[in-house]
Amino acid sequence: DTGVSQDPRHKITKRGQNVTFRCDPISEHNRLYWYRQTLGQGPEFLTYFQNEAQLEKSRLLSDRFSAERPKGSFSTLEIQRTEQGDSAMYLCASSYGQGAGNTIYFGEGSWLTVV
Amino acid sequence: ILNVEQSPQSLHVQEGDSTNFTCSFPSSNFYALHWYRWETAKSPEALFVMTLNGDEKKKGRISATLNTKEGYSYLYIKGSQPEDSATYLCAPWGSQGNLIFGKGTKLSVKP
Numbered sequence: 001d002t003g004v005s006q007d008p009r010h011k012i013t014k015r016g017q018n019v020t021f022r023c024d025p026i027s028e029h030n031r032l033y034w035y036r037q038t039l040g041q042g043p044e045f046l047t048y049f050q051n052e053a054q055l056e057k058s059r060l061l062s063d064r065f066s067a068e069r070p071k072g073s074f075s076t077l078e079i080q081r082t083e084q085g086d087s088a089m090y091l092c093a094s095s096y097g098q099g100a101g102n103t104i105y106f107g108e109g110s111w112l113t114v115v
Numbered sequence: 116i117l118n119v120e121q122s123p124q125s126l127h128v129q130e131g132d133s134t135n136f137t138c139s140f141p142s143s144n145f146y147a148l149h150w151y152r153w154e155t156a157k158s159p160e161a162l163f164v165m166t167l168n169g170d171e172k173k174k175g176r177i178s179a180t181l182n183t184k185e186g187y188s189y190l191y192i193k194g195s196q197p198e199d200s201a202t203y204l205c206a207p208w209g210s211q212g213n214l215i216f217g218k219g220t221k222l223s224v225k226p
Contacts, residue, residue, distance in 0.1 A: 042206075042216030045211075045215065098212060100166065106151075
């Protein structure tokens with residue numbers, strides 16, 4: 001399967017713990033996005049990378065959230081000191097090129113439950 | 116911040132019915148509109164990327180139209196099948212270089 005891959009698919013953690021999600025985009029895709037989806041909402045933009053550079057961050061991305069894409073390939077999203085409000089699905093997506101007309105491909109998401 | 120509205124929120128139809136959904140977005144500074152189908156436990160699947168006013172795209176029994184001047188897009192499904200059951204999301208391209216999603220229309224097709 002050469003689609004966008006996310007790991008882990010499910011994570012249950014205690015409040016206050018740190019969690020990290022990994023995303024492997026489609027090979028050669030230079031743009032990588034992170035979105036978050038909560039119940040009843042559409043996916044909300046968090047951040048994106050052009051190669052290894054983080055170009056945009058949403059105001060939703062508090063100081064407890066950090067994302068990296070060190071070599072312009074895979075990316076990690078870390079949430080420090082998790083809160084119950086962080087419970088959501090975290091979606092990763094990638095595209096080749098940065099134009100508005102380029103198809104963006106999504107992974108299956110990583111479910112986070114904070115207890 | 117773009118305000119993207121999708122209607123209806125949910126729709127229940129019988130197999131064989133044709134149906135359509137609406138996506139409304141601000142008409143100013145339009146770049147592109149993306150449609151996705153999202154089935155439970157799967158990844159969102161890209162259906163269409165629409166960029167020009169008057170665009171019409173078709174994929175099997177699904178088609179979409181775009182009106183950028185008035186800020187809306189319609190998605191049509193002809194002869195709905197149970198496998199069409201999914202949430203359909205529209206997302207215009209935002210000025211920050213990312214997709215801005217609506218809340219989606221959840222379609223249930225009863226055999």
